[in-house]
Amino acid sequence: MRKALLSACALCVGATAGYAGGLDRSGQGINLIFEEGSAVQFRLGYTSPSVSGTLGGVESGNVANSFFTPHLGYKTDLTERLDFALVYDQPFGADVEYGSNYPLSQNPTAAFGGRSGVLQASADTDAITALLRYKFDGGFSVIGGLRAQRLTGNVTVPAAAGYQTDIDPEIDFGYVLGVAWEKPEIAARVALTYNSKITHDLSQTESANVVPPIPAGLISQNTQTEVVTPQSVNLDFQTGVAPKTLLFGSIRWVDWPQAVYAPPVYVGITGDNLLDYDDDTFTYTLGLGYQFSEEFSGAVTLGYETSTGSTVSDLGPTDGFWSIGLGGTYSYEQAKISGGIRYTDIGDATTNQGAQFSGNSAWSVGVQVTYALN
Numbered sequence: 001m002r003k004a005l006l007s008a009c010a011l012c013v014g015a016t017a018g019y020a021g022g023l024d025r026s027g028q029g030i031n032l033i034f035e036e037g038s039a040v041q042f043r044l045g046y047t048s049p050s051v052s053g054t055l056g057g058v059e060s061g062n063v064a065n066s067f068f069t070p071h072l073g074y075k076t077d078l079t080e081r082l083d084f085a086l087v088y089d090q091p092f093g094a095d096v097e098y099g100s101n102y103p104l105s106q107n108p109t110a111a112f113g114g115r116s117g118v119l120q121a122s123a124d125t126d127a128i129t130a131l132l133r134y135k136f137d138g139g140f141s142v143i144g145g146l147r148a149q150r151l152t153g154n155v156t157v158p159a160a161a162g163y164q165t166d167i168d169p170e171i172d173f174g175y176v177l178g179v180a181w182e183k184p185e186i187a188a189r190v191a192l193t194y195n196s197k198i199t200h201d202l203s204q205t206e207s208a209n210v211v212p213p214i215p216a217g218l219i220s221q222n223t224q225t226e227v228v229t230p231q232s233v234n235l236d237f238q239t240g241v242a243p244k245t246l247l248f249g250s251i252r253w254v255d256w257p258q259a260v261y262a263p264p265v266y267v268g269i270t271g272d273n274l275l276d277y278d279d280d281t282f283t284y285t286l287g288l289g290y291q292f293s294e295e296f297s298g299a300v301t302l303g304y305e306t307s308t309g310s311t312v313s314d315l316g317p318t319d320g321f322w323s324i325g326l327g328g329t330y331s332y333e334q335a336k337i338s339g340g341i342r343y344t345d346i347g348d349a350t351t352n353q354g355a356q357f358s359g360n361s362a363w364s365v366g367v368q369v370t371y372a373l374n
Contacts, residue, residue, distance in 0.1 A: 053357030
């Protein structure tokens with residue numbers, strides 16, 4: 001029954017963890033490697049955010065589109081001491097679209113054959129992580145693995161002479177390192193994992209308007225730019241604190257200043273990076289799980305991400321959050337079926353262009369199925 005309780009807690013944190021600092025989405029968790037024996041796992045989260053602000057008295061509309069966060073995994077014991085897991089997730093992403101009347105959606109060169117459109121950005125990452133865990137005596141273990149990550153996206157900034165960039169898909173590699181300690185008798189575990197940065201050497205097509213005396217119209221260039229998805233550290237912990245009761249939590253640090261996107265045509269037009277960050281982020285969770293019966297366990301969790309107080313990009317107009325989540329797991333034979341819901345109060349933010357965003361929030365739901373193969 002302890003495994004069902006752990007699943008309820010993990011679902012509360014993981015399946016509904018969809019809105020965090022920067023472009024963070026999955027949290028890059030590796031809890032699957034701690035499952036006993038062989039197992040397959042499917043998880044799907046859905047987040048519906050409401051994020052709006054004003055610039056010069058003009059409303060942005062809800063700029064944040066809803067999105068899914070999928071997770072697939074397989075874990076098995078290679079030997080008594082060596083475990084293997086293969087995990088698919090989408091660790092980073094963006095889907096932002098402003099209203100057509102917003103100042104940054106206005107193209108000042110439209111009279112010279114410029115494109116119509118709105119300020120928008122979408123970015124998608126898909127990652128496959130292969131993990132090994134070697135168990136020592138005394139409950140200690142070490143974790144290591146390789147991560148292959150695919151990145152693609154597009155951005156339109158009409159206010160910058162009708163600028164648009166379309167990023168070609170690019171696959172690059174990083175790694176995971178970690179250590180863990182467990183004491184099963186009291187359901188205790190502490191795991192510290194490091195996720196390396198992944199550097200993508202992007203090829204993209206950048207286009208913008210030109211105006212007289214150069215012949216007016218749309219020009220396009222194929223360019224190259226380096227962009228980094230940042231390094232991060234996760235500290236996860238749990239312990240039994242009373243019969244049928246589990247205390248759990250996590251701390252996640254992400255080095256967002258590493259993530260700079262400066263496509264050359266955009267920099268030439270504006271003199272600025274298209275995307276950058278001044279501050280790293282710390283995200284905290286703390287929760288309590290309880291076994292209600294032999295079949296059902298539940299959990300509640302609180303989350304908090306520190307506000308930096310710095311101005312933020314118009315393509316990510318949020319700064320910190322607090323959240324509350326509920327999760328439950330029902331065990332049936334070899335399956336553990338979990339569901340969860342999470343409410344997030346998104347922190348107020350001021351963008352680089354002076355827009356004010358406040359009073360924003362998000363709802364997330366998730367479902368997870370873990371099936372034991374032995």
